[in-house]
Amino acid sequence: MSATDAGSSTHPTRPTPEELEGMSQQELARLAGTLDDVEVVHNAPKWPVRGTRAEKRAERGVATWFLLSALSALGFIVAFIAWPHEYVAPGEPGYGWYASYTPAIGFLFGFTVLALGIGVIAYVRKFFPEEVSVQQRHDGRSDEVDRKTVIAQLVSAGKTTDIGRRKLITRSAGAAAGIFGIGVGIAALGPLIRNPWKGGDQAALWVTPWGSVNGETVYLRRDTGILGEISRVRPEDLDPGAMETVFPYRESERGNEEALLHAQRASDTPVMLIRLRPGTQTIKRQGQENFNFGDYYAFSKICTHLGCPASLYQTQDNRILCPCHQSQFLATEYARPVFGPATRALPQLPITVDSEGYFVARSDFIEPVGPAFWERRP
Structure with a gap:
């Protein structure tokens, strides 16, 4: 027999x-197997006799996992919406609820996915026919006949497993998948419910804790590691070429833990105070010519790329480095980006020294702190 004849017979x-x-x-289902060179060696239903007690127990077992997934998804939705999540200081009433918010929604979300997955695996193991097939491998894209017949093959597989008559499993699986989908949607849309523009010029996007409230002086404070220990910064505290991280402080906050x-943990408060070496040539940004105090410059530590802490300073070339994605900013040129993915200069904080010799903020930042996306002013 020729190769052509052998191919036509195969x-x-x-x-x-x-x-x-x-x-x-x-x-169509039979044709799908034939066209794919699939040889079914063995195929036997898991439950040859329908309606037995063992089959019903198996069905209830699968449905139990789907129901647990549905209940966990429902709990996730309730916890995400109603669980107290506003900050509460340690030791104060309600701190336990606040501290357990993230673990609670994390556990419920994880268990929802786990139970749903176990239910699917249990259904396949308990109700799919025991089949042994051998298929020859073919490369390339499937044609229209293959795509149409494989759909019929899937439909046939569903009928073989009797999924249509197992209402308990289909309803519990539908409830689990449906509620889980709603939970995922709420988690995705939840952060968008709050209007970031609420408050106009005083919206959270525009103001930071560096802004003065009722004219109160905002000092530059270092972190000593002891929350109640207040250490305000003076010019003589920094050597030429040095850098120190500072945070906002008001005298009205003394004793208020x-x-x-909040001043130390807020995402828009960390500022690097840099003292350039004497005689260093600088280029100042238009409109910000008086933001520095002599050789002292204060820039936000929040990288304008993705919000990482740009906390490394090279005295030799006056570059500020972000360790996350290697963005570099030139401190002698209003912290403009000179390398890496960042495209916007680090916001500069206007500073001066008060009558007592302490560094103070003259005003808040005049531009948004952090990544430059849709929150930028038009």
């Missing part, structure tokens, strides 16, 4: 579009 004649339209789902902690 691969059946492909049906015409008209013949394909006239085939039933069962015929919550306010002091």
